[in-house]
Amino acid sequence: MPESSTESETGAHGATGAHLRNGGDVVVETLEALGVSHVFGIPGQHALGLFDAIRRSDLEFVSSRVENNSAFGADGYARATGEVGVLFLSTGPGALTALGALQEAYATGVPLLVITSQVPRRGLGGTRKGLLHQLDDQQRSAQNVTKSTAVVREAAHIPSALADAWALAQAAPAGPTWVEIPEDVLLEATHVPPVRSAVTSIAERMPRAELIDEAAALLAGARLPVILAGGGVRRSEGGRAALRRLAEALDAPVVSTVGGKGAIAFDHPLSAASWIEDQHTTALLEEADVLLAVGTSIGEVTSNYFTFAPRGRLIQVDAEPRVLESNYPGLGIHADAALALSAIADRLPARPADAPARGADIAARLRSDVEARLAAQDLGPELSLMADLRAAVPADAHTFWDMTIAGYWAWSAWDPKQGEFHSAQGSGGLGFAFPAALAASIGSGRRTLAVSGDGGAMYSIAELATARQHDADVTWLIIDDGGYGILREYMTEEFGQATATELARPDFAALARSFGVTAHESTLEDVGATIARTFTEPGPAVVVVPALLRMFAATHVR
Template sequence: MSSAHPVTAPRVGGHLVGEALRALGVQTVFGVPGQHALAIVDGLRLAGLDFVASRTEVGASFAAHAFATAARTPAALVVSTGPGALMALAGLQEADTTGTPIVCICSEIPRAALSRNHGYVHELRDQIAHFQPVVRRALQVNAAEVIPDVLAEAWRIAATPPSGPVFVQIPVDVLTEPTTAPPITLLTAVPDQRPPQTGAIDRAATLLGAARAPLVLAGGGVLRSGAELELRRVAERLDAPVVETYAGKGTLPIGHRLLVGSACEDPGVQDLIGAADVVLAVGTSLSEETTNHFATNFSGAVIQVEPDTSRVATWHPTVPVVADAVLALEALMERLGDVNVVGDGTDRAAQARDALATRWRAEGAVAERSLLRCIEEVLPPDAITCWDMTIMSYWATMDFRAASPRSFLYPQGSGTLGYGFPAAIGAKAACPGRTVLAVAGDGGIMYGLAEIAPAIQHQLDVTLLVIDDGGYGILRSYQREAYGVTFATDLYRPDFTQALGGLGMAVERADLETLPDALRRALAISGPSAVVLDFEPAMFLAAPPT
């Protein structure tokens, strides 16, 4: 972090934003400068904070999401009034559905003009109302002196289970008005704890103690809570197979005897889940992808550990434990101390893994798995991978082996294109000492192409793998299957080596045979690098529809 600079102009509300963020421990802020938000940007400069200026607010919001995920801390996002603010909604939606803490600080038209439709530049009628459905709380600042308190409250709310995004709106006249507030050196924003009710733990422990074929479903809430060790202990105590959701990948280490994998939608894995006499679902809302389009045939009780009451028992009855995952699992482990385990979870997990591999071989998914193994082999164990929505990412959700928690970043919540490369920027900012690889298709990278520029500008060591099949490959496959033809899903194929190279990236082209060496060379380069993988549209099988 660069050192703070002296104030060279009258101290104004926007400067308090920078001071408050620094006092909250923030070092990196994501966003896009805008006319109404320039006082905030100046405040970041004076506070000595690093501002990763994206080229679009969409990219900035995805970068913030990845930062918060990888670092397990709220991320700060700054956007400007109206259209700039609206463009951040995609990332905030992803944060809302995945419980990722982002504090989005946004300018607004002057206080006197609010709700009057005066025609101010960037004016968006009732701007704050557009964000209320996708954030935990939307806060309005009406005086510069309360900016520190509001930001501290936003920080606390964002990090408190159920965590998620918070929107803070500050009118431009508040940002530019002089202030006599004392310098801000320390702010506290301690998240509230969400411990379980004793009765809920007692009921869950009783069910699990009597189970003969229990199973653990590990969701993204386990990783948000930092509860991977606690979950492992409970699973081992129960001798229960562990199925990770897409968001929960990396909960158990590769090769653990109880780990089935993350192929939640596979029919055999669904049968395994359905056959369990008790399912302990931790940190998951049992969403569409986890339950194969809400079709899981649960035969026994489902204990759902989830801090958000609105996501409990949304489509199937559950035994609720409303709590943060780490606190619930600690309490549950204490109650399971005297349980006499009679399960055969190790054998059930091994049989499920073998059956899954056999089915994939029968389906002919050889090239797909070979590519995933190639990526795994060239990356160090602590690498972070950021996946856009592409055919290979769908296979990766099921079969890529994440070697560590919070190392597999994927827009499961919103299912949106354009996530991969901006997410790599955020992940690298959060973990500068770790290798970061983004994987995107030729459709998805066109959403994030503008974000190559900030990666170059900040000389971030991120590597991009572009899988170019000349279209929206997964949609093309689904379209052909449903309607017999393709329409609007075949895309013009630019020369990505020229496009990326022209932006300043070190780039080379590869095929499946030369890809391992090409990736190794790219990963060894200082600064942004890329490999473009060309293949024919029919080379990879489409993953099952999600």
């Protein structure tokens, strides 16, 4: 046991051993004052003050089996509920293990509040060596995957530090914030009065008026305006309604990015869906004389691997200033998506009553061209799988997709309908789908769907225990192709053969049953019916489908 424990525990208890309020209590009281209901994480030695305090609260703690999965869980919870996901981490290995998942939340703009313990104050900065879990600079390790980091050295500072981090996590662009609290601060008795209120202020990112005037003028004079809607539209409060209003005012077709799926309903006449990795979509974006890109960096996937070469004017709206003009020059507007879209719509002149309405025809033609191209390829199993899953999953369900061939298909083909589509596409890490989906189920109280390959499934297989422990209503579809299927395909295409992609793996159905989880062995022919059945039964369920899927033919030079 570390040398610090005896001192800290003495400070947290009176002479009779009765508990005295300590820094851990202040943390938990502040979270309750902020309206937090769920906390994710794994207990650790320096963080025991946090976890003991939860016992005296109404917070529901969701314990994962690996810290990276705890962070994916907090991420999925935030996406499904619209709340800030709160994560408790212990010092050193626990904190570092979560960084990969935090990269996804940071890249995608998911609001998380990460509270991690630290070594006692006298060990901060590396002034003393040999403390358990000690890092020279733990805070620095988190700086590349968070919006902010802070170290709290006194219990009196905890309420303001957490309230500020909680608000900043939600301010556009949203993302994870990180607060470290040393072990002795958590365990020492404190004179801080019980926390009953939290003072927060979430900043709005308003657009500059002259930029809005310029954008409105360009769009009003456009012959073929097109809108590219990214994840920033989905995450912006009121963003979907503002997008629909502007698109209809301009009669502009709307292409959704992978992260922007659902920004405009696929059944809206102006929706050109989200076939981003397709030559027809790329061509439409290039042909626009004014392209309005909102809430997207127009990055590698969205640009069809940087084959996109715009010929008209580009207007780019984003709450993250580093995104603006990072890949293509244009009129950059630093603003929240909903605020900018509404402001542009307010400044547009009314369209002439006799103006031709072409947007819906353009969107419909693009979809038809994509369907014709796919029909010319031998993709029956893949197209049927997407169609069968879409028919089996309720229209309003949240779905979570790992970096696997089925997930790559879903980037383009999946219609989220009234539900929400979630993917690890932000940073591209494996293991996202299942822990995110089960936490989303716990938070929303509704069944969710996770889709993984067998390679990605092994990253989060331990969370079957979490799903069983919490009786999460989550369906996990594992497409078992014997290895890292998409990497196998990439390497074979590039080098003629694949290396290190073939994997030994367990009997996933038997393994699930050993956790007490219902498991089904299915095929591509009956997987739809099997998935549909799981949505009628309580508790976690695993569906395993052995299948070798292929991607649709490349429409770009990689």
